[in-house]
Amino acid sequence: MIRMRLAILGGGPAGYAAAATAAHLGAEVTLIEDNQLGGNCTMTDAIPSKTLLTTADAMLKISQAEEEGVDFARGFPEVNLRRTLARARAVALHQSRGVRERMDGMNVRVLPGHGVVTSADALRTLVDDQDIEVQFDALLVCTGASPFVPPFARPDGHRVLTTRQVFDLRHLPEHLVVLGAGPTGCEFADFFSRCGSRVTLVSARDQILPNDDPDLAEVLEEVFLKRGMDVVKNGRAAAIDTEDSECVRLVLEDGRELDCSHVLLCIGMRPNTMELGLESAGVTFGDRGTLPIDEFCRTNVENIYACGDVTGQIMLANTAAMHGRTAAMHALGLPVDAVSYTGVAWCVFTRPEIAKAGISERQARIDGIPVSVTKHLIRANPRAVMENETDGIIKLLSDPDDGTVLGGAMVGLRASEVITTVALAVHAKLGVQALAETAAVNPSMSESLQRTAEKAAEGMLGVSRVTLTS
Numbered sequence: 001m002i003r004m005r006l007a008i009l010g011g012g013p014a015g016y017a018a019a020a021t022a023a024h025l026g027a028e029v030t031l032i033e034d035n036q037l038g039g040n041c042t043m044t045d046a047i048p049s050k051t052l053l054t055t056a057d058a059m060l061k062i063s064q065a066e067e068e069g070v071d072f073a074r075g076f077p078e079v080n081l082r083r084t085l086a087r088a089r090a091v092a093l094h095q096s097r098g099v100r101e102r103m104d105g106m107n108v109r110v111l112p113g114h115g116v117v118t119s120a121d122a123l124r125t126l127v128d129d130q131d132i133e134v135q136f137d138a139l140l141v142c143t144g145a146s147p148f149v150p151p152f153a154r155p156d157g158h159r160v161l162t163t164r165q166v167f168d169l170r171h172l173p174e175h176l177v178v179l180g181a182g183p184t185g186c187e188f189a190d191f192f193s194r195c196g197s198r199v200t201l202v203s204a205r206d207q208i209l210p211n212d213d214p215d216l217a218e219v220l221e222e223v224f225l226k227r228g229m230d231v232v233k234n235g236r237a238a239a240i241d242t243e244d245s246e247c248v249r250l251v252l253e254d255g256r257e258l259d260c261s262h263v264l265l266c267i268g269m270r271p272n273t274m275e276l277g278l279e280s281a282g283v284t285f286g287d288r289g290t291l292p293i294d295e296f297c298r299t300n301v302e303n304i305y306a307c308g309d310v311t312g313q314i315m316l317a318n319t320a321a322m323h324g325r326t327a328a329m330h331a332l333g334l335p336v337d338a339v340s341y342t343g344v345a346w347c348v349f350t351r352p353e354i355a356k357a358g359i360s361e362r363q364a365r366i367d368g369i370p371v372s373v374t375k376h377l378i379r380a381n382p383r384a385v386m387e388n389e390t391d392g393i394i395k396l397l398s399d400p401d402d403g404t405v406l407g408g409a410m411v412g413l414r415a416s417e418v419i420t421t422v423a424l425a426v427h428a429k430l431g432v433q434a435l436a437e438t439a440a441v442n443p444s445m446s447e448s449l450q451r452t453a454e455k456a457a458e459g460m461l462g463v464s465r466v467t468l469t470s
Contacts, residue, residue, distance in 0.1 A: 002026045002332050007123060007134050009115045009276065010142035012039020013317040014308030016099050018140050018324030023106040025332055030134050031108055032115040032125050038096040040144045041317045044164045047095050048088035049187060050349050055084045056194035060351060064388045079195040081172050089167065117277035120301060138303045138331035141291060142324060143276065145269035145309035152239050153265055159248050160240055160263050163188065173197045173262040177250050179237055181208040183348040185266030186220065190350040193229045200230040200258060202250070204267075207233065209348065213361060215375075215393060216354050216411040223352060223391050232258070237267075271310040278304075286312065295338035297327035305331060319344055343427035347416040352392050355419035358407025358426035359397060371407075372400040374432075374456035378412045382443035389413045396422070396432060396452050403431040403460045408452075414445045421449060432456035 004027045008015045011033030023029045036043050059079060103110055111132065113125035122135045147162040149155060157165040163184060174197065178189040181203035193199040201224065203210060208224075208231060209217040221231055235256065240263055241249040250258040273289045284300045286292040290312030297305045305327040308320030322339060329336040347355040364371045378384050378392040392412025398405050408422035425435055435453035440446040 002334075004028065004332055005135060005137045006030070006140070006328065006331060007115075007136035007138070008032065008140045008142055009123070010039060010144055010272075010308075011035075011037040011099065011103075011110070012041050012142060012144050012308060012320060014142035014144075014320035014324040015039065015140070016103065016324075017321035018142065018307060018328040019103060019108045020106055021325045021328040022332060023108050025329075025334070027328075027332055029106075029108045030111060030136070031103065032111045032113060032123075032134070034112065034114040036093070036096040037099040037103065037110065038092070039142075040146070041320070042095045042099065043092050044167070046317055048092045048167060049163070049184075049191075051088040051091045052084060052191050053187065053349050053351070055079060055087075056191045057351060059194050059196075068388060079172060081195075082170055084195075085167050085169065115276070117281050117283075120281040120303065123277070136303075138305065139281075140297075140324065140327050140331070141273070141276065141278070141299075141304065141306045141310055142308050142320070143272040143310055145271045145315060147265065148268040148270045149265060150237070150267065152237065153263075154240070154242075155265065156242070159242055159261070160265070162265050166264065173260075175200070175260040176262045176264060177202060177248075177258050177260040178264045178266055179250065180204070180266035180268070181210065181231075182266065182268070183209065185264075186348055186350050188264055188266060189229060190224070193224070193227055194351070198228075198230075200232060200260065202232045202235040202237070202252075202258070204236045205234065209354065212354070213356065213395075213409050215361075215395070216356075216409055219391055219393060219411045220348075220350060220352065220354060232256075269309060269315060271312060273310050288312070296330040296336065297323050297339060298330065303331070314341060314344060314346070316344065316346060343423045345419045345423040347419065349416065352389060352412045353415035354409075354411045355415035356407070356409035357419050357423035358405070360407060360409065361395070361397060364397065364406075369406075370400055371397045372403075372456065372459055373397055374452055374459060376448055376452040376455060378410075378445070378448045381412075381445060381448045383445050383447070384413050386443065387413055394418070394448050394452050396435075396449075396456050398432050398456055403433060403457065405430055405432060405435065408449075410449075412445065412448070418445050418449050421446065432460065 006022045006027045006029050008031045019029050019031045113127050115123045115125040117123045155162050177200045178185045189201040207217050236253040238253045239251040247259050271289050291306035307323035309315045345357040375395045379390040384390045394410040397407040405425040432453045436457045440450040
């Protein structure tokens with residue numbers, strides 16, 4: 001067993017994954033969290049927002065129910081936003097309690113409060129008005145990130161909202177403008193649109209999900225438009241006017257004006273690295289307050305690590321947990337592979353979902369990597385037909401010489417579940433033939449992945465191939 005004092009600031013996915021790993025290996029672990037265990041991911045971001053989408057899913061199925069044989073002669077239901085938000089908070093608390101039980105079961109010392117580093121081997125935190133010093137051999141900074149608020153916006157929690165203030169709403173907005181069309185903006189726009197609000201989604205670029213595969217983003221946009229959502233492109237915000245008590249006005253840089261009842265800010269996150277005292281230990285900050293790290297999550301200070309959103313790397317819970325486990329093992333002096341982002345799976349939980357893993361088609365073009373791209377529409381997939389959700393496409397990227405799976409992406413029903421197989425294939429360096437020979441359950445969305453792999457394998461024989469070069 002390893003005897004070492006490990007301190008962790010932040011109890012989100014990075015923090016509790018690191019704590020569990022280190023405690024299992026025998027380290028003396030102190031975890032400091034100023035909110036609830038599970039961090040922002042569990043309490044205010046991923047878990048509650050995805051819980052909201054289950055309500056939207058219910059409304060979508062209801063809207064399709066007559067077509068599927070259900071009679072609503074007595075009328076249609078409507079969303080009770082207070083109950084929906086209360087359920088999201090309850091799910092978050094349930095998950096937080098689960099993390100607490102796990103930490104207690106592993107004898108992790110959990111201290112409530114805001115930890116402040118005082119030197120390269122000590123920090124202080126206030127617990128029940130008592131100043132407590134925690135000495136450590138290694139420190140992991142896992143404090144997450146918070147919604148970015150631009151200078152022109154003044155969120156009031158009533159008409160101009162951050163993604164965390166959404167959970168204090170009491171009624172569905174009459175007309176919601178979602179500023180920012182990245183994953184978070186698309187998810188909230190989808191939720192409110194499917195629950196009955198008029199929604200306008202504003203993208204600063206010429207497509208929604210501007211950093212992602214245009215093929216997939218186009219499918220999602222078409223679905224949004226069919227459902228009645230308005231999409232505004234190339235719309236960079238310049239001002240938000242709330243002087244009119246009946247209307248909020250969003251002014252774009254090109255002079256366009258959008259009047260609405262509410263504005264939701266979804267324009268990025270900023271790392272929570274300020275007021276932690278890291279300067280006293282000599283830690284160097286990067287752009288926008290990030291903490292630059294090496295391949296083992298170590299900062300410029302040898303015994304201080306940074307994990308998750310504070311690093312400015314991929315802001316996902318699975319990436320944060322990977323950081324935490326890697327940092328904990330490296331801090332304890334154990335052999336561990338360097339962090340690799342190649343096989344990280346990623347998803348936007350709209351309906352249809354968008355998911356990807358490995359290299360993207362766009363990145364292949366930018367980096368000049370030759371790849372074979374195989375595409376397959378899912379409109380004939382039996383599960384998609386049954387569920388009445390046939391919009392979508394799946395694609396595999398493979399090495400044109402040996403068929404090794406380099407990446408994949410999908411827009412469609414249950415993409416979040418299918419993409420794990422692609423991530424495994426990338427991580428294990430499997431070939432398209434291996435996926436083609438893996439018999440998928442019938443009926444399932446995974447059948448579309450198998451069909452795509454079959455087409456890719458045929459391409460290896462010269463039947464069809466699309467090769468991208470820079």
